Amino acid sequence: MNKRWGYWLFFAALFLAPFYLTEFRLSLLGKFLCFAIVAVGISLIWGHTGILSLGHGVYFGLGAYCMAMYLKLEASRGHLPDFMEWSGVRELPWFWKPFAHPMVAIAAAIALPTLLAALLSYFTFKNRIQGVYFSLLSQAVVVVFVTLFIGKQEWTGGTNGLTNFSTVFGFSLSSPLTQIVLYWLTAAVLALIFVMTRRLTTGRLGKVLIAIRDAENRVRFLGFNPTVYKVFVYSLSAAFAGVAGALFVLQVGLISPEMMGIIPSIEMVLWAAVGGRHSLMGAIMGAIVMNTAKSFLSENYPDLWLLLLGALFVVVVLFVPKGLAGIYESLAAVRIKEKRGHECEARVDVS
Amino acid sequence: MLIDQLFNGLSVGSILLLIAIGLAITFGLMGVINMAHGELMMVGAYTTYVIQQIFAHHAPQSAGMYFVIAIPSSFLIAALLGWGLEKSLIRHLYHRPLDSLLATWGISLILQQTARLIFGAPNVAVVPPSWLDGGIHLFGAVFPYKRLFILCLVLVIVFFLYMYLTKTRAGRRIQAVTMNRPMAACLGIATPKVDAYSFAIGSGLAGVAGCALTLLGPIGPTIGTYYIVDAFMVVILGGVGKLAGTMVGAFGIGLISTFVEYSTSATIAKVIVFVLIIAFLQWKPSGLLRLRTRSLD
Numbered sequence A: 001m002n003k004r005w006g007y008w009l010f011f012a013a014l015f016l017a018p019f020y021l022t023e024f025r026l027s028l029l030g031k032f033l034c035f036a037i038v039a040v041g042i043s044l045i046w047g048h049t050g051i052l053s054l055g056h057g058v059y060f061g062l063g064a065y066c067m068a069m070y071l072k073l074e075a076s077r078g079h080l081p082d083f084m085e086w087s088g089v090r091e092l093p094w095f096w097k098p099f100a101h102p103m104v105a106i107a108a109a110i111a112l113p114t115l116l117a118a119l120l121s122y123f124t125f126k127n128r129i130q131g132v133y134f135s136l137l138s139q140a141v142v143v144v145f146v147t148l149f150i151g152k153q154e155w156t157g158g159t160n161g162l163t164n165f166s167t168v169f170g171f172s173l174s175s176p177l178t179q180i181v182l183y184w185l186t187a188a189v190l191a192l193i194f195v196m197t198r199r200l201t202t203g204r205l206g207k208v209l210i211a212i213r214d215a216e217n218r219v220r221f222l223g224f225n226p227t228v229y230k231v232f233v234y235s236l237s238a239a240f241a242g243v244a245g246a247l248f249v250l251q252v253g254l255i256s257p258e259m260m261g262i263i264p265s266i267e268m269v270l271w272a273a274v275g276g277r278h279s280l281m282g283a284i285m286g287a288i289v290m291n292t293a294k295s296f297l298s299e300n301y302p303d304l305w306l307l308l309l310g311a312l313f314v315v316v317v318l319f320v321p322k323g324l325a326g327i328y329e330s331l332a333a334v335r336i337k338e339k340r341g342h343e344c345e346a347r348v349d350v351s
Numbered sequence B: 001m002l003i004d005q006l007f008n009g010l011s012v013g014s015i016l017l018l019i020a021i022g023l024a025i026t027f028g029l030m031g032v033i034n035m036a037h038g039e040l041m042m043v044g045a046y047t048t049y050v051i052q053q054i055f056a057h058h059a060p061q062s063a064g065m066y067f068v069i070a071i072p073s074s075f076l077i078a079a080l081l082g083w084g085l086e087k088s089l090i091r092h093l094y095h096r097p098l099d100s101l102l103a104t105w106g107i108s109l110i111l112q113q114t115a116r117l118i119f120g121a122p123n124v125a126v127v128p129p130s131w132l133d134g135g136i137h138l139f140g141a142v143f144p145y146k147r148l149f150i151l152c153l154v155l156v157i158v159f160f161l162y163m164y165l166t167k168t169r170a171g172r173r174i175q176a177v178t179m180n181r182p183m184a185a186c187l188g189i190a191t192p193k194v195d196a197y198s199f200a201i202g203s204g205l206a207g208v209a210g211c212a213l214t215l216l217g218p219i220g221p222t223i224g225t226y227y228i229v230d231a232f233m234v235v236i237l238g239g240v241g242k243l244a245g246t247m248v249g250a251f252g253i254g255l256i257s258t259f260v261e262y263s264t265s266a267t268i269a270k271v272i273v274f275v276l277i278i279a280f281l282q283w284k285p286s287g288l289l290r291l292r293t294r295s296l297d
Helices: A002-020 A023-048 A056-076 A082-086 A102-125 A131-151 A176-202 A204-214 A216-221 A226-252 A262-275 A280-300 A302-319 A323-350 B002-030 B037-058 B060-088 B097-119 B145-167 B169-179 B181-186 B191-213 B223-238 B243-263 B266-283
Strands: B135-138 B141-144
Touching: A002 A023, A002 A176, A002 A280, A023 A056, A023 A176, A023 A204, A023 A226, A023 A262, A023 A280, A056 A102, A056 A131, A056 A226, A056 A262, A102 A131, A102 A226, A102 B266, A131 A262, A131 B097, A131 B223, A131 B266, A176 A204, A176 A226, A176 A280, A204 A216, A204 A226, A216 A226, A262 A280, A262 A302, A262 A323, A262 B097, A280 A302, A280 A323, A302 B097, B002 B037, B002 B141, B002 B145, B002 B191, B002 B223, B002 B243, B037 B060, B037 B097, B037 B191, B037 B223, B060 B191, B135 B145, B141 B145, B145 B169, B145 B191, B145 B243, B169 B181, B169 B191, B181 B191, B191 B223, B223 B243, B223 B266, B243 B266
Parallel strands: none
Antiparallel strands: B135 B141
């Protein structure tokens, strides 16, 4: 009961943020909430199912690129996008054409990452390739996509990525009101995904997932097919990342291969690790805290930031594997113990 | 043309093998993914750079000989670093492979940034020894000495490693631990010690790989990340715990990627090679060759 009130309070504070944050801070928070959506997905697959994916940057990037293609086409008003002209492309490539329609773009931003994740996970989990092998394969996916997106400059904008957008659904992206609406949309999506994932993980499915994490073979002996479960949650978390990417590009107005590379992908894992991989709310907090720290430190001490990030990986893994949520839980446990202790004492006094 | 491609493929394969062979030891033995492997390579490369600078300043008449010293010193320094890493960090994480992956990635970030602070972010060039300039002209193709040297170096290392693992006591202990850790421990092998020195050997080999890479081009703090993902693919493809598998994997990926690259483009080649690896794993999920064990979980 207590916990539920905490959640309500947290999301209420998020929804009211436009009233007490400056425009700049709000745009930062909006960006972090997109990352928090990714972190929930990572907590679902890593903390609950034991799949460590180093490839979520790609799903995030794919979602972002799908949305960005629509924004780019709307910004070019029927002409060829500027970077295509620079690369000497005469006509819009066929796969760009459907993205002129926003609904197609939104659907693709969810469907493409899901499909890619489903393919990758099906073909690896089916063969019982697990653990670190899967992590490394998912990292290879990142390398493949980043080289592809940089190499096919005439279709993707190369290292610069896609930027210079003007409007979405006819509303100017630079107007504060649009930004606030987009922020609310992001917060709503985060809340929705949080509730949904919480339902999933506290139910029967969640139990199977944890069993898969702890002893996959035993689950198999009990007559479950872990492949189905793993493919499902992995694709679901890729879908979350895709949605997050689409929301991200709407608010930030830029997506480039650099944002989906190896380092961003692994940073996403760190958010969940810092917040507490087993806790969905922990993952959300981890994403927000880590990115706040990053935006502060990497601006003021860029040299120090990478050292700190590296040290943080080591420290979290070695000393606080349960992250912030773990610290909170153990504090709460101590408090409950103390309370109970007092009750016991009180009883002793009475008798 | 065909010979050219073939040689290129072998050359790329030999570089991959040089990097992957250290990984095969650490990964095969302990199941630890050492993401800092690429940075240990970088340490080797910078060691070579420093030694070359020292030679150029203090003994210019024998500057070409620096390479002879650079190879063992980069091995030693990287091995020492790896040993320290195992003692301080990795040994606490043997039962949590995914966590060890993250922790070593943190180490790799720290090492990269340290290199950036010491040597600067831009790449530095190591002047290759003059006796490796030029090449052999054969069948209308040119075989550069540098690439031939790397190829030979790899073969020599594989030979010695094979001899070490199968013919010496220390090596056989490594094999015993790889095959069955509890049983090896029961028979009186000090597995923590074996872990420490085999990790040191794996790291040292990474150092040698870094040293060899200085022959091919300028080096920088991020040199490790270029190769590391491919090297992991080699290990996955080759199967864990067998040197032969790693060899076939490395030359296989090297040859296929150069041929695909030749007929398409570098970017498409990356995609095709990755799809081929996934397709291959459908057929042999545990890689080409692997140690047979009966353990399940």
